[in-house]
Amino acid sequence: xxxxxxxxxxxxxxxxxxxxxxxxxxxxxxxxxxxxxxxxxxxxxxxxxxxxxxxxxxxxxxxxxxxxxxxxxxxxxxxxxxxxxxxxxxxxxxxxxxxxxxxxxx
Amino acid sequence: xxxxxxxxxxxxxxxxxxxxxxxxxxxxxxxxxxxxxxxxxxxxxxxxxxxxxxxxxxxxxxxxxxxxxxxxxxxxxxxxxxxxxxxxxxxxxxxxxxxxxxxxxxxxxxxxxxxxxxxxxxxxxxxxxxxxxxxxxxxxxxxxxxxxxxxxxxxxxxxxxxxxxxxxxxxxxxxxxxxx
Numbered sequence: 054x055x056x057x058x059x060x061x062x063x064x065x066x067x068x069x070x071x072x073x074x075x076x077x078x079x080x081x082x083x084x085x086x087x088x089x090x091x092x093x094x095x096x097x098x099x100x101x102x103x104x105x106x107x108x109x110x111x112x113x114x115x116x117x118x119x120x121x122x123x124x125x126x127x128x129x130x131x132x133x134x135x136x137x138x139x140x141x142x143x144x145x146x147x148x149x150x151x152x153x154x155x156x157x158x159x
Numbered sequence: 160x161x162x163x164x165x166x167x168x169x170x171x172x173x174x175x176x177x178x179x180x181x182x183x184x185x186x187x188x189x190x191x192x193x194x195x196x197x198x199x200x201x202x203x204x205x206x207x208x209x210x211x212x213x214x215x216x217x218x219x220x221x222x223x224x225x226x227x228x229x230x231x232x233x234x235x236x237x238x239x240x241x242x243x244x245x246x247x248x249x250x251x252x253x254x255x256x257x258x259x260x261x262x263x264x265x266x267x268x269x270x271x272x273x274x275x276x277x278x279x280x281x282x283x284x285x286x287x288x289x290x291x292x293x294x295x296x297x298x299x300x301x302x303x304x305x306x307x308x309x310x311x312x313x314x315x316x317x318x319x320x321x322x323x324x325x326x327x328x329x330x331x332x333x334x335x336x337x338x339x
Contacts, residue, residue: 062328062332062337063324063328065337066324066327066328066331066337067296069273069274069277069331069336070277070292070295070296070327071296072270072274073274073277073278073296074292074293074296074297075297076274077190077196077297078183078186078196078297079186079196079200082182082183083200083204085174085175085178085179085182085207087171087174087211088208088211
């Protein structure tokens with residue numbers, strides 16, 4: 054046999070628990086918003102721009118520096134005929150050692 | 160089964176449906192752990208964010224509901240550890256009382272007092288008992304639904320529910336919340 058007081062208490066507890074949890078639940082319930090869609094696209098654009106800028110700088114650097122190296126004075130180098138001409142101590146390397154130079158017009 | 164390599168546009172609706180179907184369950188389980196609505200909301204959203212990222216990465220998740228619940232439980236435990244570190248020697252459960260709601264108007268004072276008392280008594284219950292209560296009263300789930308979600312038997316749900324209600328009733332009566 055159920056005690057009437059217990060029945061009232063159970064109903065009261067039910068009501069209290071329901072009220073408590075309903076008050077605690079967020080209202081309205083937040084919607085789902087995908088966070089990464091926009092920022093991912095932005096990150097991709099940024100990295101592509103950085104890559105393009107790096108390529109432009111590299112190309113410009115090569116174009117600017119290439120003529121300087123082309124005009125530089127060539128130093129003597131070793132050949133099959135005189136393998137250590139450039140490194141022989143006590144003997145200055147002659148300009149034509151191991152290197153082909155055009156003859157000067159007389 | 161979630162399996163996709165191009166989720167953002169094509170399967171957005173699927174993910175949205177998944178969120179609407181399971182987000183409250185995830186919230187309820189985390190809430191049962193810490194009795195803090197804002198923390199539960201943060202952790203619930205973090206769990207879904209991680210699922211979204213996994214989905215974006217093309218990972219295969221055969222049971223997203225179980226995956227979400229597992230991740231949310233882990234995040235809730237991690238939150239406990241980090242908040243313990245943040246708060247020094249106070250245990251997180253002790254500090255949960257800090258997050259009480261705003262004072263109520265005078266005409267609702269008695270009701271609010273009862274709810275506050277209920278909250279204090281809920282803190283004395285074990286997390287598994289609170290899980291059952293939260294799913295029952297926050298989401299209005301029946302014993303079968305709760306058993307399915309928690310992967311326990313229906314009998315176990317009935318036992319937990321009965322035990323938790325009994326303890327609450329006794330403690331609230333002792334505090335004078337219920338009329339004699």
